[in-house]
Amino acid sequence: MSNRIMTHMVAWFPNRESSLEVARGMVDGGSAYLEVQFPFSDPTADGYHIQEACKRALAEGFTVSRGFDLVREIIVHADIPVFIMCYANTIFVYGVRRFLQRCKTAGVRGVIVPDLPVDYDEGLYSLCEEAGIQAVPVVSPSTSDSRLRMILSNDMEYVYATLRKGITGSFTEVHDPQLGFLKRVRSHRKKVLAGFGISERNQVEAIVPYIHAAVVGTGLVKAVMNDSTGNVYDTVRRKTASLT
16 A cells, blocks of 8 residues: 655745646655645745745745746646645735635645644634635644644644644654654544655655655755756656655
8 A cells, every 4th residue: 555645845946847847746756645835035834955945936036926827737737636835924915815716716725824823813714714725724742632622623624733843854753752643633533644854755654554644845855956867857756656
């Protein structure tokens, strides 16, 4: 049985056309879901490599409107659900209703906004429901049982579980505390997407019995950064296939 993974990419990294090739490589490599990050100048939940990818994407001319154009093109060719990950500032500057309408028009399945908690969401969750877009809350091992119940009592299909506190990037050892946390989240009967520091097949295999899909981000961004072949599509396709 193959592993189900959600692959994470940064829109317009390393540039517009190459990021389209990255998306194609992830899809063809066997990814079950695609998470497209809209770059932001202060990506507070991200480690060095994704921060650097965001800087490069912005320098290449990324804008939110151009990001939606890219996502729409990806979705035309992809047969898997696509989520947009971004920070709250991006959505609110653009306009929440306008942002979600662009998501709906493009065919986006959901949005992941890690710095916007459910109880301070400025209406995002109700507007997502109105627009037919999944709002995906983010929980961490430090989330108490009572708060977890409050967050997941809402009518959402997915939840993103970080395997540790802090930022993305560094390797996460998967042991009993991480698995115990995933069991806690899974008990609420949502589709659990779990990530932060997952880049190798043995890590994916350790957590997939407890979740819906493992999220792989930094490992793939690093693969693009370190590509020396000039063929990011094949580099990403091979890396994705090694995890699934």
